[in-house]
Amino acid sequence: MSGFVPVRINQFVKQYLRNNTDADGDTVRAAVEDALAAWRQGVRCACGNALWVAGSAVAGYGCFRCITGTAEPDGDPEIDAACEGFFFDADNTEDRFAQVSEIIKKHPRDYRERLEEAGFEWQEDEYDLLFEEEGREERAAVPETDNQRRLIRFLDAGGPVSRQILDAYLEERYSETSNVPLIRKYFKRANPNLKAILLKGLAGNPTDLDLLDDLSYFSEFDCMLGELIHFYTDACLKESDMERFSLLAQDFHLNTFDQGYDALHELTTLFQSGTKGAVVQHLSETIDDFEGAEDIPF
């Protein structure tokens, strides 16, 4: 591995103090923040290269080469905010906020992950704040419409999933004014009645991308990887529209990969030829590229 390893300021200071026991934490932190501010303002090394923020904090402004005498970093730390492409462009706050709010609007349930995919990295305290805020929203959430009341009554009491209940869920899911924290609470508790609704929906419409996505979210709070794989595989077998098949295969991959499953590999085995085989082949190639790009150290 070569290149920089992005580290948070906190991590960097902690690590530095471990190796330099006589250094003062506040001084080191201030020096890092100063070097980062200089980097943001476009200050460069005397040789013209960009500053190495982590090194500049302890050795004075300079690029990696001038500070270390080594041509290329090789696993050396760099402050994450100064890792190009890792953070949103800090100079362009407006764009950054527009991007963040767009993502939150489109993915109200899993925006944290989506933001991370887009290169946003949470500071630990931001993450805690957000988690607390979500919890507060969920505790305060109460049903506000007849539809929500019907749905919550079922989620709390259970019973057979009627068409009416499934419709109530779908109406809430696609509503512009959906009560997201109210429903999210039941996802987080892995509520079995909620799962029954999702399974009922999938029984009638096994290739529904949104319901499968919901089931994936549910599975984050429940141990059911095998079941999820079964539903996605079944959907991939049944779907005849190639565009939708491609979306299914991508979701299958994204929603199971973190749990250690290689959906594209399994699909390659399942569809060895034909149009579906070609779609899977193409996805394996492009998604591998994407993951390769993510691995490049900054």
Ligand SMILES: [Zn+2]
């Ligand atoms: Zn230099």
